[in-house]
Amino acid sequence: MSDAADGRTGPPVVASAGSSDPAAPLVVLLHGRGSDERQIVTLAGHLPEGPAYAAVRAPIAEGGGYAWFANRGIGRPVAESLAENMAWFRAWLQEVAPAGRPVVLVGFSGGAAFAGGLLLAEPTRYAGVALLHGTLPFDAGLSVEPSQLEGAHTFIAQGDGDHVIPRDLLDRTWAYLREESGASTRSHRDAGGHGLSAQAVGALAGWVAERLDLAR
Template sequence: MADLPLEHVHVAPDAESETDLAAEATEAAPAVFILHGRGADEEDLLPVARHLPDDHHVFSLRAPDPLHGGYTWYDLDLSAGGLEASQPDAADFRRSLDLVAESVDAAVDAYSLDPDRIGLLGFSQGAITSLSLVLENPDRYAWVVALHGYLADSHADLDPDGIEGKPVFVAAGAGDRVIPESRSLDAADRFAEIGAAVTRGSYPGGHGIGQEELADVVAFVESQRV
């Protein structure tokens, strides 16, 4: 396993025959980088990853800071009034954004990934981080899936070149009491406003990924295959 700035689990594409293996050696493969939520770890979203197209490399990254037996991408700034209005701590957030970007770059080099077919899939804090990353460098990421997250205030006014037409999937939970549905859908609205190709979904559950939502995520990722 290659040494990346962040601890991770790497799942290589399935190779069902020697022909497939030979093709992998000569063709750059697509990849998805998975970012878990607050208090989880790099194993948490692997059940989701198992449903994704099996020709992708999967890199499930671990957040840098320990928290309650898991890990977190950043501490919370609660000065606006509580969890439902929380924002990322600025210094922690900047560090995690840089670490993820550096890990993506390192993996592209180490595994000869196709640099034009790199996707991000994040849940909760991982979704917030993913949305910010694609705004900072839209040319690096082919698509992004943001589940039960929101657009951080620090990035809400960004309108970068390269975001127009970018495929973005945003999911919200109608019963989500951690990140209210309205915050997720506000992020979808903002991405649509700046020209991204937004797919949005609102699901009846809370702060988790149900079967209907998972099916829609898989369909979205499969639709990005070229």
């Protein structure tokens, strides 16, 4: 990978919204593959007031946008790429949100897989992790044993008409988070495709508000 295509030479590009208080709870928005921080930051306008919102640009240039990891196929990260970029992200997060500052991750599509990797690696690091229309990064060097996410809080949203992420990965993620992981999981499913419905955003907003109120 060339330096031009690899954004891990420094801290990420971030689009901010919400509170500018460095002690405010932080909601990190992780965009989908081929998108960027400018698109996902618009979600902040539909989420609770009070937190700081940071929409982070993924480090790999791809298709006019950016990606969080190299792929073996849709929803199937290359383990080494995922691990490297998770380490890069965690170094940034430690700078902006040291211990004591509540952090919620909200990932869409490829960003959901990345958020899922961060969750599996450190289940209790986050006040909550939301996976929107995406899969956990199965078979990518991270444990998905039963009860791996004991003590974690997750939100999952899927659409029955989603034909972008392979259905077997969506179903496996849904079942694992709700039945096997040990996490406390809130779930939303509707008839939509690979995009957030108003109902899903409303459910997400309620969950984010609840998680941050409890985290305080």
